Amino acid sequence: MSLIVQKFGGTSVADAMKIHRAARRAIRARLANKQVVMVVSAMGDTTDRLFALAHEVCRNPPKRELDMLVTTGEQVSIALMAMAIHEAGHQAISLTGAQVGLLTDSVHTKARIRTIDAERIRRELASGRVVIVAGYQGIDPSGEITALGRGASDTTAVALAAVLGAEICEIYTDVDGVYTSDPRVVPQARKIDRISYEEMLELASLGAGVMHSRAIEFAWKYQVPVHVRSSLTDAPGTRIVSESKGMEDLVARGATLKRDLARLTLLGVPNAPGQAAKIFARIADQHIIIDDIIQNVVDHGKRANIAFTVERGDAEETQALCRRLTAEVGFDAVDVDADVCKVSIVGVGMRSHYGVASRMFGAMAAGGINIQNISTSEIVISCIVSSKDGERALQLIHQAFELEKPNSSPVPAGQS
Template structure:
């Protein structure tokens, strides 16, 4: 019999009426012929209420007692939901984290799962009962109650779905599903039927979506389909599941982050170790730097620019000046009132012209681009904040995201992905594997290191800062059928820009011919290229918020004597260009530093 895990957040069980509504969903799923495990969070504002109560008694409550207190929120919820299920005529049993069999370490308020046993859950399911499981909590070896920290109920649900080999994990929330962009900002935003794990990770890192990014990454590891559904209507929601690139939309969603600031470090030395110092100064103040660009060095000096939340600008300037002082060179500058617009789509891996389409949409709205960064499935641009709403609407319309897509096939309850079948793997082995992977995910941010030695770089110097220039460049490239990987643009003090991008080495000559033809009417520009470069990337979730990853990466490369020619970042990737002669050494260095991550 198929197993369905359902997770209900706090708003879904906020009061008696909503608890009964959740119970009706649970019972309906059971009566469709499935075994059901419902993971439940604390009701509504219950956790905040308990935190405020604790702080009214003690300014510094002990973490063990906070876990003892906060865990009561879920205990209350599961008991009430079980009572509601009983009222509807089905048998149910409510279980705390300890009763489920979730054993953790003793790191109170952010415990890590060490063991999951499922005997009690399976016995209840086989007896025909619905299991109502408390999210967010476990128990340590000394029988102390522990909590799992931010996103803990999502972690409980996805971990149980993986270890039980559930057919689907349904996430009930207060929205209809995942939208192409924020429907409050764009009225024509459309709910998506389906989105891939990687796309959802990018959007969640940008502040979109309704799930914790670590839970999505964990579901991806075990190919657990996640179905984000509305709690208060009968909508089918959005399926987060494996998707072939050939079936994926070129662009799935758009995110807008306002209140960004940019900091420039100009005229710094071009030598190994420079970026390690810059990132160390930022990480020591826990400043979450975002879009990072290092232009191609010229005359022994380089320029680095990066964005930060505008509220962090003062601390960032202090750190930047400290870095310049330690380097013995460099001028610090900044700009405010900026916004970051990002388009995300798995189809970018296999389609040319996405960048050109994006830049053309912005040009038609007369929006100037200040910076450009890219990842494998995302392009981000920095624009003036007063143009950000126009930019969002123009790009959403430009990619026709408001139009209905043809229906995508869902993963049904009986259609388990063949890759999720584990023939010959015992239940204990599966449970141990789930816990091992969960621990490695919680311990380390970076999941992979990649190297591409078959790239070339093209740079157009002294480009005019006006709407449409980038669109013209990448339209020409797309018409030539050339796939572009890394794109870097940074506008200088003189309102001129250098625009660099990488292409597969076999396409270099064709791309240069296209560029020479395009640039002929632009006598102020100059064209440069490097035939042999290597593209090195570290990949993981939450890189922006984990400020030490960049420092660790650049320190390791500096200690190996490797000079970095270009830098480009996103929420889930830090990419650098190095010389091909240093590529294998750089790759080995980063694999050694992050050798246990995601392996």
């Protein structure tokens, strides 16, 4: 008997009617002689409301207590889903992350999965039950409840699919697949039928909100087929697969906007071996994730200005840490701009096409948008811009690469 994993996001279980709709999907798969594991997020905006409530009670809530609070949302959802399936005359059981043996590290609010003991799930499946697992959460070696980070129910689902050897992991959401850009910002955005793991990982990391980037990492590493589709219809969505012949024919697969970033610039850092290592080691000790890093040498090579971006929510803590490092490392000051964002173009076709950067920068120049930082990889070009210019920049890039067309290839092929 084959096994599938179905993950339902918060908007797909936002009320009783939607919970029953999701339950029917699981039941339909069960009647098709499949074993079914469901992974469920908290209902609607429950997690947002719990975070807001925490900050009403405490200006800087302890991260352990945040995890204790916000993981309750998923426990509500899984219990209601099990009830809905029972109401329809089928067997189901709800289980928390701890109950399914999802072991994480001890980094509260950003925990990473270490191992999953799937024995309990296999036992329940063998008894004919639909197993409903709380997304977003696990337990550390000390028995503490941990949260995997916002949007990480996707990661729970794909990790379970990998461990259980599922034939597919279906990600149900309120959109009908992965788009070339955010349709709310770019109305011309087009649904993508197939996309490679690598491209999807970059899109997710750079702000595409359809899937969590760590979920794509798991899917790519363990070759889990993923199907992102709408919970409202039976129409095909977007399949995330291994790269195949012809995918490089398209220069770009999508454009993204990553909001809510802050740029910190360390002024006058001694230009000597080990200084940057010391600074970023201290930042890493606080489990703060660094995005882009740019270094400019000044003062005839004696000093350097180092600029980097972090999530806006980490800006205050990072700034305070860097100020403490000014005397220790010997740099002059810390400058913070908490109002920036990042626009990016992504595509495996960049490996075999030239002119991509000039087209992107030209589109933004024509729109009067100033680029503050630039970073590149083999299949990505990203620019840091002011938050006020972010949406306009995304629209211009999408138009420049004609992403609304199914077979767009506006720059010539050749050596990149």
